[in-house]
Amino acid sequence: MEYELSFSAADLAQTRFAVSPMWEVVTSFRLLNVETDPPLHRHWAAQVRPRLLSAGLDRGWLAALIPGAGYIADFLNPTPAGPFPELSAELAGIRASSPENVRADLATIAGKSRPAARLRLLHEDPEAVLEKVTDEIQTYWELALAPYWPRLRQLLEADVFHRARQVAEHGSAHVLNELHDTVSWDDGTLRMVRRQCSLTRDESGAGLLLVPSAFAWPRVLTRAVAPDPPQLAYPARGIGTLWEPRATKATDAVAAVLGRSRTLLLAELDTPASTTQLARHSGLSAAAVSQHLTALRDAGLVTGHRAGRSVLYARTAIADALLTPVGAGTP
Incomplete structure (x- = not known):
């Protein structure tokens, strides 16, 4: 019709x-x-x-x-x-x-x-x-x-x-x-x-x-x-291409500023994850992950979203831009 x-x-x-x-x-x-x-x-x-x-x-x-x-x-x-x-x-x-x-x-x-x-x-x-x-x-x-x-x-x-x-x-x-x-x-x-x-x-x-x-x-x-x-x-x-992994090749330069642990967590957050999941994937302790996430959230690089009893953390657009190689551009 x-x-x-x-x-x-x-x-x-x-x-x-x-x-x-x-x-x-x-x-x-x-x-x-x-x-x-x-x-x-x-x-x-x-x-x-x-x-x-x-x-x-x-x-x-x-x-x-x-x-x-x-x-x-x-x-x-x-x-x-x-x-x-x-x-x-x-x-x-x-x-x-x-x-x-x-x-x-x-x-x-x-x-x-x-x-x-x-x-x-x-x-x-x-x-x-x-x-x-x-x-x-x-x-x-x-x-x-x-x-x-x-x-x-x-x-x-x-x-x-x-x-x-x-x-x-x-x-x-x-x-x-x-x-x-x-x-x-x-x-x-x-x-x-x-x-x-x-x-x-x-x-x-x-x-x-x-x-x-x-x-x-x-x-x-x-x-x-x-x-x-x-x-x-x-x-x-x-x-x-919406759910394709986003480029994170600029991690060395970012790590020089944020430190390797926080940069590692940002790279892991291509998919939203909880503190427990990040600790398991990164090899850091849950306490260390929590401390780093607080700092990253205060800097506007991650956001937290309540999901039942846990909180899911996600990268912000600012963090994506930091992790994108210079000249790579975004869609």
């Missing part, structure tokens, strides 16, 4: 990009909510799935609202106010969802083999239950995405900057025509070949919001809720 989104000059002028944490939440949870491993994200999924099972998120609110296939509740993706919203702002937008919109989404979900008890509670008292939903989203974020967010955000921002440059060089029509093989632009109309979600001007407001996603591949996803602009989440460029 083909859907068409017509554009006036004003709609084209209001077309913009945004990097949305909530779109990464819904698309990544969707990937994890199927039995097979996602081919492009197998390494990430192998690390994250055990944490989610331990926290019971496989049978919580997100499992009720985000299926492995089919319709995703629109209220989970409020329209970002700017190009790079924080998760906290989007969670506030979810909590501010009108009961009418929430119940309309639940009516679409009804009869699609979701946990009926949870959906019934949400239908009866959206305001109270949305607090629980956003609390669970925050937990999911800390377990599944926050430790990897610097890497994910770099990929998504790079996509936005690339396409913004393409708009400047070739115009908006060129960029819209290259988003995805199911999307095409012709004579003021964006055409989409889709099987599940519609996207028409009658169902949404002016403009268009384009959202690159690391986890939407291989499809595009949409949100159309008037009076908001329609949203189109599409696979970001470079997903195939």
